[in-house]
Amino acid sequence: MTHPILSEIEPLASELTAIRRDIHAHPEMGLEETRTAALVARELRAAGLDVAEGVGGTGVVGTLRGSRPGNRAIGLRADMDALSIAEQTGLPYASTVPGTMHACGHDGHTTMLLGAAKALAAKPDFGGTVQFIFQPAEEGRGGAVKMLEDGLFERFPCDAVYGMHNGPGLPAGQFRLRPGPMMAAVDFFTVTFHGTGGHGGSTPHLATDVTIAQAHFCLALQNVVGRNVPAIDPAVISIGSIQGGSPASPNVMPAQIVITGTVRTFSESVRELIRRRMGELAQAHAAAQNCTASVEYGGYTNTLVNDPDHAARASRAASRLVGEEAVDDNAQPITGGEDFADMLKARPGAFIFIGNGVKEDGSFHAVHTPHYDFNDDIIPLGVGYWVSLVRQELGA
Template identity: 40%
Template sequence: MAVIKALEENQSTFTEWRHKIHSNPETAFEEIDTGNFVAEKLESFGIEVHRGLAKTAVIGTLEGKEKSSQSIGLRADMDALDLDELNTFEHKSQVDGKMHACGHDGHTTMLLAAAKYLSETRNFKGKVHFYFQPAEENFGGANVMIKEGLFDKFPVDMVFGMHNWPGANAKVFHVKPGALLAANARFEIKIQGKGAHAAMPNQGKDSILMSSNLIMALQSVASRVIAPLDSVVVSVTQVHGGSAWNVLPDEVIIRGSLRALTNEVKEKAFAAIREITNGICSAYGGTAIVDIVSGYPVTFNDEVATKVALKAAQKTIGENKVITKFASTMGSEDFSFMLQEVPGCYVLLGNDKSESTDSGTSPCMLHNPYYDFNDELIPVGASYFVNLVENGLD
């Protein structure tokens, strides 16, 4: 039970790769340099490379020494975020307004490191497909790959992925079956009142008043509509309305985000948002158009695949460093689309480190301008991927 020695010994090389990717962050479907870097590395390991899916995806295919029909998919995301990096270290972002603040540079490096090791040893049966995907943030790159035939062209029996997790001890795996991350949706509510002079509100239908009542009332979705032990978040994140001190506007637009851990709760919350909106607006003489768009599904780990993942994590780091009882989170992840198609498991790998930020706050959460991936995780995550493949699925 240990991190693979050859991976540990190569940590400085892998760290260089990670820093190179970090310094050149690319966002949704524009991961051209990153994709080229990944493809060049895979080719240099003698791995068959396929490109063209979802614009910038790179897929590597490798066969083990032992013939078998078994096939495993390992996935890493390559995209960065639209965010200005505030770190000052040498490998900081060289691109204004873009930053690897979610650690996808680390995910890509861990999978590349695993691919290198597996290509040298090929001590496994069947086939492994390395899925390097674009656009995890916001644009569902995984879903685009699936729609363009990912699992028809590169079929697998099971698929695995992982996310680094600040706030959890470094190198500690979190593995459990069922709902791990939430489904998300975004909503926009156009409240239509009737504009009026601020001094004569009785001549209008006040959309500002409707919106303020509505924002408060939407909190009752979590507290009064959804059962207390079920999880839901309804967050209003934007309010737009009015342009003058002395005019009541015709229209107010509010927008927000919804999260839930089951589809049933999500659908119930959708219905409640519509009902509450219509009720509040009509009470004040207005109307509303509610537009709700579902985003990523629930990230739901398959029972059997989770056992496979658990075994690999325990082999990598020891049983005492694998946590199986922990709270799900209301964040979302587009690996969920892959899990809808193929059984699989998504795990979290603790990313804490004591000196992670220039801001003096540690640990630094994902999507923070001071975030940086912890390079000590690279051999750990790569060993986990290798163990998944070498252990096999039976």
Template identity: 45%
Template sequence: MEMQNLDKLVQFRHDIHQHPELGFCEHETSRKVQGYLDDLGIDYVSGIGKTGVVAWIKGTSEGSDRTVGLRADMDALPLEETSGVDYSSKNKGCMHACGHDGHTTMLLGAVEHFHANRDFAGTIYFVFQPAEEGVGGGKAMVDDGLFERFPMDEIYGLHNWPGLPVGTFGLIPGPLMASGDRIDVTIHGKGGHGGLNPHGCIDPVRIAADFINRAHTIISREVDPLNPAVLSICAIESGDISGFAVIPDTARMSGTLRSLDKDTRNVMVAALERLAKSLEAYYGCTIELQIEDKFDVTFNEAGATESATKVIRETFGGDALAEGHKPSMGGEDFSYMLAACPGAYVHVGAGDDEHTHGLHNPGYDFNDKIIPYGVQLLTGLALESLGKQNRNT
């Protein structure tokens, strides 16, 4: 798939890939996005949700004041890059391991398209979101008045998807990506000598092991087996590895909950709370349990999903829509925007023989071949949304 300005977009993507920034710290990335918009003479407002940017283009055709939003994320991850590409990250311990550099680039490609092709009725908003990676950028933009300041009838977003081949798209109505919670557990026991008087201690390591084993049975025995759910304790920290005979005072753990509906989430939360209280009573310890709601279910509205399906089939062919695409238990804080405004989220196939690493892998690199697919998808979604709304006016 060819684009006249593809080289320019790839160069921009490689530039921000070399200079990744974590959530709410995307000052340079945001500045570069604003510079791209300035060069085109596009109106925008910065500083929305801290480092977010919203640009807009009004069509020259008459007859409608309808609006649509297109969104991309800008932040990177705290990983040390091992991809080996010649434009690898120059910021130690930080890399674009999820392709947000590519998403930002594709949205700028859509801006450039509509800058040159304004023969449509309505207004298109381009939302450059900060801090998607679990730190609440989508919610921050909504709380900062995104939809009050820039009213949108619909909003669309996309994400590259290495599990699908280039040229295919994943899209389903309803839940597409899971809600996500962070679990933090601190066990306060009583330390001592692991050889001399273990019976006089309240061993937090032992309690942590029991907590982990019991927590990992919640899915199989408390959650409806027809409702997808994940509960994972992913990290534990206690004592000093060199203190082989020292029972520590405390143990800390962290993990995550994932579900596709609120009822299932509530079942897991209640079970963890009961578990913590029961272990406190049995062992005589104190357990602090914190469960932080990081993002909602990413829910595709039926009408917007139908529109996106039409765009994919008409633009890329009838076989471009992946058959049997299933929801992902990964999370996405675009969910906060979809909860406030009807819309849909699309997975864009990015897998080929040269790009075999998955998302959040230190060897991952965004596949530049899909930039034209993303630009055409975004532009098609905007025009279909405005056209559909105009037809319904």
């Protein structure tokens, strides 16, 4: 039996699918979402919301007040930016921007939140205020922090804030979340070894060899999780690139090697431990080869922590829509990162995953890959979740 909220949303489905595919065909990188932001603002105004543009750069906030009395306010957040990936889906609405695509489903997130604004504006039978937050630059360019620095919650007060992301591999119609730490803190590092360089054939003994320093460093780095981090604390250290020398000059020992990578943690103590050990290991292995080392270690986002009470509220809203059996409210944490974590540090709230579906053979395309596409069939479910949550929290 179809939930009444989904029946209410069904007439919007084709319109929302068209919006999603239009956004997909015109992806924009973080802090460059001018076309997307203009589309969002236009649709919100057409639905009758008060709209503020340029929040935190290219962010948009739509404000809707219910028809019933009430002083509470909640924020619902979606992200708008795309990724620097060349699309290979071959879809008729594939990216028209070379080298850029919506490979994480932010086009769908934006569309679902727009759908919720439209549905709630058409039937605002709740008490209080909803702030529809369309955030730029989630993919590493600091959009959440920029909105917060621009006075997001001072200008658009919220007692709580909620976010949602699609989950490839999770069946359509299912939701998952957990109280407490749910997504990892994400850090990036760059370690540079400096030496003299030299002739690798005739005079290697006169050179200081950065290749040996980096080799020992890379191996030692992988021991940090196994031998320094407590066994019950999850952590990941991955090297993403090693660059030095030239393939055209195999007899030349490089004077510099640059290593980059990422670290994922769930506690500040482990995060700081890895930062410290990385610096110690870089300096030690550089000194062993009479080289020097420099370390840059920067945070992308913090651990995403769901407030237990608000996670329970989010679970309840999803369960009312699809049934308790389709909601996993104690899901495993994941080591992906999400800058909604910064909004959750400013206000209590919760982040939830909505299933993006699985093919009959069990396969799916993961986010951040060139064949990924958001599943349009789940748009009504995402809209329904937002509507269910607003009516639950604001007393409909």
